Amino acid sequence: MEEPGTRIVAVSNRLPIRLVHGPDGLEIKPGAGGLVTALAPVFRNRGGVWIGWSGGTDDEDLAGLMEPASREAGYRLYPVPLSADEVGDYYYGFSNEVIWPLFHDLQTRCNFKPRYWQQYLNVNRKFAEITTKHSNETDYIWVHDYHLMHMAQSLKELGTERNTGFFLHIPFPPVDIFMKLPWRAQILRALLEYELVGFQTMRDRKNFIQCLRHISSGIRISGRGSVVTVIVGDKRVRVGAFPISIDHDAFAGDAESKEVADMAWYLHEALPNRQVILGVDRLDYTKGIPERLEAFKNALSRFPELQEKITLVQVVVPSREEVPEYQMLRAELYRLVGEINGKFTRSGWVPIHYLYRSLNRYELLAYYRLAEIAIITPLKDGMNLVAKEYCACNLEENGVLILSEFAGAAAQLHRGSIMVNPYDVEGMSNAIHQAFHMDQAERHNRMHRLREVVRHRNIFWWVNNFLKAALAKDLRAFPAVEDYVFEIPLVSN
Ligand code: ADQ
Numbered sequence: 001m002e003e004p005g006t007r008i009v010a011v012s013n014r015l016p017i018r019l020v021h022g023p024d025g026l027e028i029k030p031g032a033g034g035l036v037t038a039l040a041p042v043f044r045n046r047g048g049v050w051i052g053w054s055g056g057t058d059d060e061d062l063a064g065l066m067e068p069a070s071r072e073a074g075y076r077l078y079p080v081p082l083s084a085d086e087v088g089d090y091y092y093g094f095s096n097e098v099i100w101p102l103f104h105d106l107q108t109r110c111n112f113k114p115r116y117w118q119q120y121l122n123v124n125r126k127f128a129e130i131t132t133k134h135s136n137e138t139d140y141i142w143v144h145d146y147h148l149m150h151m152a153q154s155l156k157e158l159g160t161e162r163n164t165g166f167f168l169h170i171p172f173p174p175v176d177i178f179m180k181l182p183w184r185a186q187i188l189r190a191l192l193e194y195e196l197v198g199f200q201t202m203r204d205r206k207n208f209i210q211c212l213r214h215i216s217s218g219i220r221i222s223g224r225g226s227v228v229t230v231i232v233g234d235k236r237v238r239v240g241a242f243p244i245s246i247d248h249d250a251f252a253g254d255a256e257s258k259e260v261a262d263m264a265w266y267l268h269e270a271l272p273n274r275q276v277i278l279g280v281d282r283l284d285y286t287k288g289i290p291e292r293l294e295a296f297k298n299a300l301s302r303f304p305e306l307q308e309k310i311t312l313v314q315v316v317v318p319s320r321e322e323v324p325e326y327q328m329l330r331a332e333l334y335r336l337v338g339e340i341n342g343k344f345t346r347s348g349w350v351p352i353h354y355l356y357r358s359l360n361r362y363e364l365l366a367y368y369r370l371a372e373i374a375i376i377t378p379l380k381d382g383m384n385l386v387a388k389e390y391c392a393c394n395l396e397e398n399g400v401l402i403l404s405e406f407a408g409a410a411a412q413l414h415r416g417s418i419m420v421n422p423y424d425v426e427g428m429s430n431a432i433h434q435a436f437h438m439d440q441a442e443r444h445n446r447m448h449r450l451r452e453v454v455r456h457r458n459i460f461w462w463v464n465n466f467l468k469a470a471l472a473k474d475l476r477a478f479p480a481v482e483d484y485v486f487e488i489p490l491v492s493n
Contacts, residue, residue, distance in 0.1 A: 006471065008048040008478060009135045011127060013091065013147035015052040015077050016040050017069055019060070026060060028069040032317070032358060033282070034244075034385050035144060035169060041247040042463045044074035046478040049139075051131055053091075054079040078134045080127055089119035091147065092323060098181070099146045103170050104286045104380040107180050109325070117183050121150060128154035137161060140471055143194070145169045150186075152193035165196040165470045167242065170382040171408065172204040178211045185215050192230075196238040196470045200382045200408040202226070205241045227469045242466050243412055244383050248392045248458040255365045255393035263366035274349070275436060277312050278371035280364070280386045281378075282319040283356075285329050288377045288404065288422040289316065293336045293352070295377075295428035300344050300351060302426075303433045308349040310436060312375075313367060315355045330356070368393035373435045375402045376409075377422040383408040387417075391454045397447040400435040402428070412457060416450035 016036040018029045030036070043050065050073075054062055058081035070077045082090070093116035101109035128151050131141060141164045143151050152164045178184060188211060191197050199205045212230065213219050220231040227240030254260060268276065277296075281287035296312050316333065320326045337354045344351045359367070368374075374390040384407040391401065391413070401417040403410055410419060418431045464474040471477075 006473075006477070007135075007139045008043070008046070009131065009139045009141050010039065010043065010048065010050045010075075010144065011131055011141060011148060011151065012050070012052045012144035013095070015050060015054055015079060016073065017054065017077065019054055019056045019062075026056075026062075026065065028065050028072075030073075034383070037246060037385055037389075038244050038459055038462075039144075040073070041250060042459055042475070045480045046075070046475075047481075048075045048478070049078065049134060050075050051078045051127065051134060052080060053082050053087075058083045076134075078130060080130050082123065082126075086119060086123050086126075089113075089116050090123035092320075094120040095147045096320065096323065099149075100170070100286075102177060102181060103146060103173050105171075105173055105177055106286070106379070107177055109285070110180070112182050114182075121154075124148060124150035125154045125157070127151055128158055128160065131155065131162075132158055132160040135162065139163075140165070142167070142466075142470075150190040153190040156193055163470070164194045165198065165466065166191065166194040167198040167244075167466065168204070168382070169200070169244065171201075171380055172199055172207045172211075174207050175210045175214050178207070179214065184211070188212055188215055192232060192235055192237050194237065196240065196466075198240050198242045198466055198469070200241065200243055201411045202241045203411070204382075204408070205239055208239065226465075238469055240466075240469050242462055242469075243408065243457065244385070245454065245457055245459045245462050246385055246388045246392060247460075248388075248455045251365070251389055251392035252395065252455075254361065255369050255395055257362075259362050260365045260369060263362055264370040267366055268370045271311050271353075274308065275310050275372040276367075276370055277310055277373040277375055277432065277435070278367055278390070279312065279314040279375050279377075280317075280367070280390075281315070281376075282317045283321070283326055283330060283333075284319060285325065286379055286381065288379045289314070289329075290332055290336055291379070291422050291425060292375060292377050292428065293333070293340060295425045295432065296352070297336075297340045297343075298425050298429035299432040300340075302429060303436075306433070306436060307344060307351075308346055310351075310432075311349070311353060312351060313353045313355070313371065315359060315364075315367065317358050318356065364389075365393050369395065371399060373400045373402065373432070375428075375432070376407065377402065377404040377420060377428060378407050379404070379422050381407040381409070387413060388454045391447065391450040394447055394451065397451065398440060398443045399447055400438055400443055401447070401450060402431045402435055412453050413450055416446040416448075416453075 016031040020027045062079050097111040141162045143166045222229045230237045230239050337352050368390050376387045387409045403417040404422045405419045420428045420431045
């Protein structure tokens with residue numbers, strides 16, 4: 001049993017901040033992305049620690065910036081400095097050219113360079129060293145995501161004894177795909193060094209256990225339900241499914257604010273007498289954006305009554321822009337949007353409004369509030385928080401969610417949404433048609449059901465489930481204190 005004073009030490013590739021070069025030099029701004037959206041509200045002012053890469057280069061002096069940033073965030077931030085070579089081979093290489101495509105079932109996009117693996121091991125060890133330095137034996141080390149699958153093993157190799165848990169934010173692939181990985185046995189063995197391994201869905205957990213059976217005979221499973229114990233030789237590892245979520249009340253509360261309501265009204269006024277269908281994604285080939293644009297084009301051709309009556313607002317958040325594949329995707333999206341708008345635009349109606357930038361929270365929530373339909377069709381996704389955010393912000397309960405059956409969110413949201421196969425252009429086009437014509441009563445029934453799921457299965461429910469499996473405790477053991485004062489001074493490194 002943990003002693004009193006257990007702290008949660010979160011470790012992830014990126015700290016929940018961004019470095020920005022401002023007029024007075026380097027500044028720190030809050031980070032973006034699914035992991036930050038999910039975890040930041042939970043960690044605030046509970047005495048925890050977050051360890052990760054700042055996103056900058058290793059020669060930047062961040063010590064002076066971390067103190068105010070930690071105070072602002074409500075948890076202590078410790079940066080892991082990474083050199084340009086490390087970023088190249090560990091982050092862009094192994095993480096984003098090997099694990100990211102493979103775990104999203106897109107193995108033809110993988111680049112299995114041996115030197116990437118060596119750098120992945122080196123950087124995992126570096127994270128383990130810094131975690132050793134800034135934690136103690138009573139802390140709980142909660143490691144996040146595919147960049148750091150080897151960290152528990154690295155901690156053990158350093159002789160650091162800690163209680164460790166791991167959560168994978170992306171899918172875990174089926175055995176036939178996972179077996180293509182040249183380092184498959186090392187990764188599986190490394191994951192077994194954690195005390196608890198968490199996945200988004202039961203499907204991911206099942207895939208993981210099947211992969212274990214494939215490389216090792218004599219695996220036993222004990223227990224039932226969403227968390228089981230896997231026994232391999234003398235090792236016992238808890239393995240569970242924990243679908244991540246959002247801070248529902250914060251999203252719903254902000255969506256109700258005057259700023260968001262005014263902006264939603266203003267934006268919809270500019271699109272009179274038509275339904276808005278909304279797509280919001282990071283720029284990524286897993287999000288199925290070209291397929292969705294094809295489906296929209298198909299719907300405008302096959303169902304001409306939609307013309308001038310529906311507008312697709314597609315928001316794409318720039319991401320990994322240094323990578324050639326992402327540059328190609330960006331160019332393909334511009335081409336497709338241009339083609340569709342060129343073909344269908346009429347005086348007073350442009351079929352696709354394409355926004356290639358990050359939105360501030362009010363703008364994003366205003367689009368969630370005003371859209372009659374959301375179309376979220378990743379080819380594969382760990383969860384997809386945008387789907388849950390749309391439901392939380394749909395205060396009038398009259399929106400329709402079109403959702404890919406390959407998003408992790410589908411396991412919880414399949415009942416209220418229109419489910420689609422993102423590879424089936426005509427099927428998605430039919431779904432757009434169905435959503436457009438759906439009557440108010442059906443819209444309300446479906447959206448009410450979806451919102452109940454998102455309200456109850458919120459981010460606090462997720463953290464509590466993980467902590468119960470990890471420590472037999474929940475968040476009440478880490479009470480939030482307003483104006484939290486850090487007891488432990490920042491050690492610069
Ligand atoms: P992501 O791939 O980043 O996350 P997602 O879950 O959709 O995907 O989260 C994206 C986040 O970025 C959302 O919280 C959203 O609000 C925010 N965002 C989107 N568009 C934005 C915009 N234009 N401006 C500002 N913010 C925007 C990874 C996995 C997912 C998993 C999450 C959490 O790939 O499958 O759901 O982690 O585990």
